[in-house]
Amino acid sequence: MLEIKNLNVTVEEKQILKNLNLNIGKGEVHAIMGPNGSGKSTIAHTLAGKPNYNVDSGEVNLNGEDLLSKDPYERSLNGLFLAFQYPIELPGVTNASYLKQIVNAHRKSRKETPIDAGEFLKILKEKSKLLDIPMDMHSRFVNAGFSGGEKKKNEVLQMDLLNPSLIIMDETDSGLDVDALKTTADAINKLRNDERSFIIITHYLRLLDYIEPDYVHVFQNGSVIETGDKTLASRIDQKGYS
Amino acid sequence: MNKVSKDNFTQEKYKYGFVTEIESEKIPKGLNEDVIKLISKKKNEPEWMLEWRLSAFKRLENMSVPKWAKAEIDEIDFQDLYYYSSPKDFKEKPKSLDEVDPKLLETYEKLGIPLKEQKVLAGVAVDAVFDSVSVATTFKEKLNEIGVIFCPISEAIQKHPELVKKYIGSVIPVTDHFYATLNSAVFSDGSFVYIPKGVKCPMELSTYFRINASETGQFERTLIIADEGSYVSYLEGCTAPMRDENQLHAANVELVALDDAEIKYSTVQNWYPGDENGKGGIYNFVTKRGLCKGKNSKISWTQIETGSAITWKYPSCILRGDNSTGEFYSVAITNNYQQADTGTKMIHLGKNTKSRIISKGISAGKSSNTYRGLVSFHKKAKNAKNFTQCDSLLVGSECKANTIPLTENSSNSSSIEHEATTSKISDEQLFYCMQRGLDAEEAQSLIVNGFCKEVLQKLPMEFAVEAQKLVSISLEGSVG
Ligand SMILES: Nc1ncnc2c1ncn2[C@@H]1O[C@H](COP(=O)(O)OP(=O)(O)OP(=O)(O)O)[C@@H](O)[C@H]1O
Ligand SMILES: [Mg+2]
Numbered sequence: 001m002l003e004i005k006n007l008n009v010t011v012e013e014k015q016i017l018k019n020l021n022l023n024i025g026k027g028e029v030h031a032i033m034g035p036n037g038s039g040k041s042t043i044a045h046t047l048a049g050k051p052n053y054n055v056d057s058g059e060v061n062l063n064g065e066d067l068l069s070k071d072p073y074e075r076s077l078n079g080l081f082l083a084f085q086y087p088i089e090l091p092g093v094t095n096a097s098y099l100k101q102i103v104n105a106h107r108k109s110r111k112e113t114p115i116d117a118g119e120f121l122k123i124l125k126e127k128s129k130l131l132d133i134p135m136d137m138h139s140r141f142v143n144a145g146f147s148g149g150e151k152k153k154n155e156v157l158q159m160d161l162l163n164p165s166l167i168i169m170d171e172t173d174s175g176l177d178v179d180a181l182k183t184t185a186d187a188i189n190k191l192r193n194d195e196r197s198f199i200i201i202t203h204y205l206r207l208l209d210y211i212e213p214d215y216v217h218v219f220q221n222g223s224v225i226e227t228g229d230k231t232l233a234s235r236i237d238q239k240g241y242s
Numbered sequence: 243m244n245k246v247s248k249d250n251f252t253q254e255k256y257k258y259g260f261v262t263e264i265e266s267e268k269i270p271k272g273l274n275e276d277v278i279k280l281i282s283k284k285k286n287e288p289e290w291m292l293e294w295r296l297s298a299f300k301r302l303e304n305m306s307v308p309k310w311a312k313a314e315i316d317e318i319d320f321q322d323l324y325y326y327s328s329p330k331d332f333k334e335k336p337k338s339l340d341e342v343d344p345k346l347l348e349t350y351e352k353l354g355i356p357l358k359e360q361k362v363l364a365g366v367a368v369d370a371v372f373d374s375v376s377v378a379t380t381f382k383e384k385l386n387e388i389g390v391i392f393c394p395i396s397e398a399i400q401k402h403p404e405l406v407k408k409y410i411g412s413v414i415p416v417t418d419h420f421y422a423t424l425n426s427a428v429f430s431d432g433s434f435v436y437i438p439k440g441v442k443c444p445m446e447l448s449t450y451f452r453i454n455a456s457e458t459g460q461f462e463r464t465l466i467i468a469d470e471g472s473y474v475s476y477l478e479g480c481t482a483p484m485r486d487e488n489q490l491h492a493a494n495v496e497l498v499a500l501d502d503a504e505i506k507y508s509t510v511q512n513w514y515p516g517d518e519n520g521k522g523g524i525y526n527f528v529t530k531r532g533l534c535k536g537k538n539s540k541i542s543w544t545q546i547e548t549g550s551a552i553t554w555k556y557p558s559c560i561l562r563g564d565n566s567t568g569e570f571y572s573v574a575i576t577n578n579y580q581q582a583d584t585g586t587k588m589i590h591l592g593k594n595t596k597s598r599i600i601s602k603g604i605s606a607g608k609s610s611n612t613y614r615g616l617v618s619f620h621k622k623a624k625n626a627k628n629f630t631q632c633d634s635l636l637v638g639s640e641c642k643a644n645t646i647p648l649t650e651n652s653s654n655s656s657s658i659e660h661e662a663t664t665s666k667i668s669d670e671q672l673f674y675c676m677q678r679g680l681d682a683e684e685a686q687s688l689i690v691n692g693f694c695k696e697v698l699q700k701l702p703m704e705f706a707v708e709a710q711k712l713v714s715i716s717l718e719g720s721v722g
Contacts (some may be wrong), residue, residue, distance in 0.1 A: 074674040088674035092692030105679035
C-alpha cells in the first residue's frame with residue numbers, strides 16, 4: 001500500500017533522509033527504531049506533508065497514487081494519520097469541538113452529512129472510555145496544559161475517531177506510564193485489521209511486546225540499515241545500536 | 243422585474259457588495275444651513291429639532307477633524323458629499339410591508355434579513371434603514387402592546403418629542419468632537435427605543451443599516467432608553483456595496499439606563515472593507531456612549547468589527563449610578579489594508595461601580611489593529627473595580643497590533659487589573675490541524691474562532707453562528 005523509493009529529504013538546507021526505501025503492505029505493522037537524530041520523525045513528517053520538508057528526489061506512492069503532490073489535509077482525508085511525537089497545543093479551541101470538526105471534515109470528504117451532536121457524544125464517550133480518558137478533558141483546550149501522557153492518549157483517540165488506513169505513530173509510547181501503555185496498546189490492537197497498516201516509531205521493546213510487529217527496521221543516518229522481525233527489536237533492546 | 247446589479251462583484255468574499263438599482267432622491271451635495279434645513283423639512287421635524295441641528299452646525303464651524311487616531315486617512319471633503327439620500331418617491335414611511343418597494347424587500351432578503359413577519363427570525367424585531375431613511379419596522383404593534391416603543395428616530399421626534407428632547411444629546415454632548423457634532427447637525431435616521439418601567443423586552447430589537455447610494459454619507463442616530471427595572475437586548479448590523487470611493491459613516495448612539503435597568507447592545511459591523519489593494523471601503527467613525535444613570539444599572543457593549551476600511555470607535559460607559567456595571571466585549575478583525583482603532587472608555591463616577599473589558603484583536607495581511615482604552619476612576623468612585631484583558635492575534639508577519647490602555651485614578655480604594663497577550667498562529671498549529679483533515683482556511687478559522695469565542699458567546703444566540711462564519715470569511719485569503 002505504501003512504497004517509498006530512493007527518497008532524499010532536506011530540512012533547512014540539511015540533508016536528513018538519504019536514499020530511503022521502504023515498502024509497507026496492507027494490514028502490516030512495521031516498527032522503526034533507531035538512535036536519536038537518525039531521521040525517524042523526519043520520515044513521519046515528510047509522509048504527512050509538513051511544509052519546509054523538501055523532497056529533493058525519490059517518490060512515495062500510497063495505494064498507487066503519488067502522495068507527495070498532495071496537500072497535508074488531502075493526505076489525511078486519504079487515510080494517512082500521524083500521531084505526533086510532540087502534539088501541538090491549540091489554546092482557545094475546546095477539545096470536543098475540535099474533535100467534532102475533524103470528524104466532520106472527514107465525513108464531508110466522503111460526502112456524508114455532519115455528525116449529529118448526540119451521536120458524536122456517544123461515540124466520544126465510548127472511545128474515551130477505552131483509553132481511560134476522562135470526559136472533562138474534552139471541555140479543555142486542545143492539548144493545552146495536558147500532561148505528556150494525556151497528549152499521547154488524545155492522539156490515539158483522534159486516530160480512533162478518524163478511521164485511517166495508514167497510521168504512523170511517532171513515539172506514542174514515550175510519556176505513558178505502565179498502566180497507560182497497556183490501555184493504549186490494547187486500544188491500538190483493536191484497530192488492527194487486514195486493511196490497516198501501521199508504522200510504529202519507538203525506542204522501546206515493551207510497546208512491541210504489546211503490539212507485535214511484522215517487520216522491524218533500523219534507521220541510521222537517514223536510511224534503513226537493517227530489517228528483520230521482532231527478534232531484531234529484542235537484540236537492540238539488549239545490545240543497543242552499536 | 244426587480245434586478246440587483248452584480249457589476250460590482252470583483253471579490254467573492256464580500257457577498258453584500260451588490261448595489262440595489264433603485265432611483266434615489268438626494269438633496270444637493272454640500273454642508274451648509276440650507277442642507278440642514280432641507281433634511282429637517284424632509285423629516286417633517288418640529289422647530290426645536292431644527293434649532294438643535296443648527297446650533298450643532300454653528301459649533302461645527304469652529305471644530306476640526308480629529309487627528310489622533312492611529313490611522314492613515316485621506317482628507318475628506320465635507321462639501322463634496324451628499325448628506326441625504328432616500329429611495330425616490332419615499333414621501334412617507336409605508337404603513338405596512340405590502341406598500342414597501344419590492345426592490346427594497348428583495349435587498350434585505352438578499353442580506354439575510356427578511357422583513358416579512360412570517361419569515362423573520364423568531365423573536366427578533368427589525369428596523370431597516372436604507373441610506374437616510376427607515377424603510378420598515380417589524381413587530382411594532384406587538385411591542386406597542388407592552389408599551390415598548392421601537393421606531394425610527396424621525397418618527398419618535400414627531401410622536402414622542404418629550405422623551406427625545408429629554409435624552410438626545412444627554413449622553414454625547416452636541417459639541418463632544420467633530421464627528422459627533424457633524425452627526426448632530428445632519429443626522430438622518432436611526433432607531434429609537436424606549437422600554438417602560440419594569441418591562442423586560444421579550445424579543446431582540448435590531449436595526450439593519452444599509453448604505454446603497456454612492457458619494458453619500460450615512461449619519462444615523464440611535465437613542466435607547468431603559469426605564470427603571472427594565473431590560474432590552476439590541477443588535478445592529480451593517481453592510482454596504484463595494485465601491486472604489488471611500489464612504490463616510492458617522493453615527494451617534496446614546497444609551498440611557500435608569501435604576502436597575504440593563505441594556506445589552508451588540509454590533510455586527512460588516513461595512514465594505516475595500517478591496518485587497520486597499521481601494522474603497524467605508525470610513526466608520528462612530529460615537530457610542532452609554533450612561534448608567536441609575537443605581538444598579540448595567541450597560542454591556544458587544545461588538546464584532548470585521549468591515550470598513552477605517553474604524554474609529556470607542557463604545558463607552560459612564561458609570562454614574564452607584565453599583566452600576568459597564569462591559570465591553572470586542573472582536574476586531576483587520577485584513578488586507580484595513581485599519582481599526584477601537585476600544586472603550588469606562589468612566590467610574592459612582593460608588594462600587596464595576597467594569598469589564600475583553601478585547602480580542604486579530605490582524606492579518608498588511609492591516610493595522612489598535613486597542614485604545616481608558617479606565618477612569620473619579621474621586622467618589624469608592625471601591626470601583628475594573629478588569630481589562632486585551633489579546634492580539636497576528637496572522638502573517640506584515641500586520642500590526644497595538645495596545646494602548648490608559649488609566650486615570652483619583653480614587654484610592656479602587657482596583658484595576660490588566661492582562662494583555664500577543665500571539666501568532668504558528669505554522670505548527672496549522673500543520674497539526676491540516677494533518678487531521680482541515681484545509682488551511684478551516685484550520686485558521688478554527689484557531690481564530692477559539693481565540694475570540696469568549697466574545698462571540700456574548701452575542702444573542704440568533705446571531706452567534708452568523709458572526710462565527712463572518713469571522714472566518716473576513717480572514718479568507720490570509721493564509722499562504
Ligand atoms: N527544522 C530543522 N532544522 C535543522 N535540523 C533539523 C530540523 N528538523 C530536524 N532536524 C535534524 O534532523 C535530524 C533528524 O531528526 P529527527 O527528528 O527526524 O530525528 P529522530 O530520529 O526522530 O530522533 P528522536 O529519536 O530523538 O526523536 C536531527 O539531527 C535533527 O536535528
Ligand atoms: Mg523523533
